[in-house]
Amino acid sequence: MWFGGRARRWSDLPAGHLVDLDGYEVHTLPRPGELLARIATVNDVHFGEREAGRIGDSDEFATFSAPAGAEPYPEVMNRGAVHDISEWSPDLVVAKGDLTADGTLEQYHRFLQVWSGAFGDRLLHVRGNHESYHGLHVADEPTQERVLPGVHVALLDTSRDGHPNGDLTAGQLDWLDELGARADRPVLVFGHHPVWNHAEEVRSDHTFGLLPDATEALHDVFLRRRHLRGYFAGHTHRNKVVRLPDLPGVPFAEVACVKDYPGSWAEYRVFEGGILQVHRRIATPEAVEWTERTRGMFAGAYPSYARGRMADRCFMVWQEESGLHA
Numbered sequence: 001m002w003f004g005g006r007a008r009r010w011s012d013l014p015a016g017h018l019v020d021l022d023g024y025e026v027h028t029l030p031r032p033g034e035l036l037a038r039i040a041t042v043n044d045v046h047f048g049e050r051e052a053g054r055i056g057d058s059d060e061f062a063t064f065s066a067p068a069g070a071e072p073y074p075e076v077m078n079r080g081a082v083h084d085i086s087e088w089s090p091d092l093v094v095a096k097g098d099l100t101a102d103g104t105l106e107q108y109h110r111f112l113q114v115w116s117g118a119f120g121d122r123l124l125h126v127r128g129n130h131e132s133y134h135g136l137h138v139a140d141e142p143t144q145e146r147v148l149p150g151v152h153v154a155l156l157d158t159s160r161d162g163h164p165n166g167d168l169t170a171g172q173l174d175w176l177d178e179l180g181a182r183a184d185r186p187v188l189v190f191g192h193h194p195v196w197n198h199a200e201e202v203r204s205d206h207t208f209g210l211l212p213d214a215t216e217a218l219h220d221v222f223l224r225r226r227h228l229r230g231y232f233a234g235h236t237h238r239n240k241v242v243r244l245p246d247l248p249g250v251p252f253a254e255v256a257c258v259k260d261y262p263g264s265w266a267e268y269r270v271f272e273g274g275i276l277q278v279h280r281r282i283a284t285p286e287a288v289e290w291t292e293r294t295r296g297m298f299a300g301a302y303p304s305y306a307r308g309r310m311a312d313r314c315f316m317v318w319q320e321e322s323g324l325h326a
Contacts, residue, residue, distance in 0.1 A: 007283040032274030032319055036150030039268040040090040041190065042081055043234025044257035046130065047074050047110045049101035052260045053297040061298050064260070066290075073290050074101070077258050078111075080287035081265055082118045084280065088267060091148050093119045094155060096234050097128025097192025098257075103136040124155055128192040128235065129166070132159035143175045150270040152183045152227075156191040158210060165207055166193025166235075168214040173221055180225025186275060186318055187228045188268065194233035195219075195252045197242045209235060219244045229275065229318040232266070239264065239279060239308030241315065251317060253277065256306050260294040263287050273320040279313030 013019055015031035050072060053063040066073045085093060095115060100107035108131070116123050124146055127139040144155040154176060158166035180187060196207050196215040203212050210218070222228045223246055230251045237257040244252055256264035256279075263282040268275060281291070295303050307313075 007281065007288065029276050029278070029314060029316065030274070030319070031271065033272035035269060035271055037092075037148040037270040038088065038090040039092045039094065039148070039151070039153065039188070039270065040085045040088065040265055041094040041096060041232060041255060041268070042085075042258050042265045043096045043128070043192065043255060044098040044237055044259060045074065045078050045081075045095065045111065045115075046098060046101045046257070046259040047078065047114075048072075048104065048107035049074050049259060052294055053302075062296070064294050064297060074259050076286050076290055077260070077263055077282060078114050080263070080282040080284035081258050082114060083284055084282055085265060086118060090119075090267070091122065092146055092153060093123050094153065094190050095123065095125035096155070096190050096232070097126055097159065098130040098234065099125065099127065099139065100130050100136070103131050103134025105136065105138070108136065108138050124153070126155050126157050126190075126192060127159050129159050129164045132161050133164055135161055142169065142172050145179065147185075148270065150185055150272060151268075151275065152179070152185055152187040154179055154187055154189045156189065158191040158193040158214075158233075165205075166191070166210045166214070168210065168218060173217050176218075176228070177221050177225060180221065180228045183225075183227040185227070186270075187225075188275070188317070189228060189231045191231070191233055193235050194240075194254045195231065195242055195244065198245075199242075209233070215244075219247065222247055222250055230277075232277075238306045239312040241312045249318075251277070251315065253312070255279070256308070258282070261291045261297065261302060262307055263291040268317070275317040277313075277315055277317055 013028050018027050051063045051065050099111040125139050142157050146153045160167050194209040196212045232253050236254045239256045240254045242252040255266045265280050267278045
């Protein structure tokens with residue numbers, strides 16, 4: 001928990017209980033059996049960025065930059081994320097897009113230095129629109145997979161050249177369908193672009209996330225393959241869970257960015273009887289200083305957008321005894 005811009009941690013709390021933490025009542029998540037695997041995920045790390053809060057050429061809102069001569073803030077935030085995630089000792093780290101600010105090869109190589117340098121073959125990564133829009137052809141494998149104890153991880157390249165929004169090909173959807181059919185354990189699916197939310201967005205090929213047709217096709221695969229337990233994206237720089245029709249027990253989640261407030265990463269704790277998402281804020285002092293500064297983005301409206309509700313940050317992805325779609 002965070003108090004006045006400082007992180008405090010409690011350990012050995014009872015699972016699935018209401019507890020008091022210095023006057024704040026919180027309900028801890030359950031612990032469904034033995035812990036089998038740990039997965040960390042990050043997105044929107046934006047190596048090379050020098051100005052936060054800029055929307056195109058608009059001067060409507062103040063922007064935020066590191067002081068002259070100071071280390072660029074993506075370096076600060078990514079170093080902090082690597083530090084915190086390393087302490088957690090994950091079995092796998094999934095970096096799901098927007099690895100660079102401007103889609104340059106130099107920025108991508110810096111991403112690799114920091115993240116592959118820390119995690120080696122435990123790192124699984126894919127491009128985002130900041131790469132594809134600028135025509136940088138790196139990390140663009142259409143599909144990737146990794147098998148861990150208790151879980152199968154699928155990573156999709158949702159980006160398309162020259163466009164900020166995302167799509168999925170028939171070949172990717174067929175691959176995911178086949179994976180869902182052969183999987184002998186829960187499957188977590190990751191990609192850069194979140195699903196189109198029919199409840200909040202008009203149908204348009206200019207939607208910010210996945211195109212509506214791609215979202216509906218992905219929905220159909222999830223509906224058909226019950227081992228597919230959730231879809232986890234970035235791109236929007238916010239924490240949010242969307243529920244698609246006929247899949248109320250399946251989260252289609254967005255995780256906020258690394259580069260500025262709230263300075264996010266998420267952990268997936270894979271237990272024998274369930275999987276949890278736990279949202280984490282980067283807690284190194286220099287990262288906290290930057291994220292507290294960038295609370296002020298967009299005339300102070302950014303925190304309520306980016307932070308999301310508790311239910312958008314920490315939740316049960318899947319629990320065996322309750323059934324997939326309960």
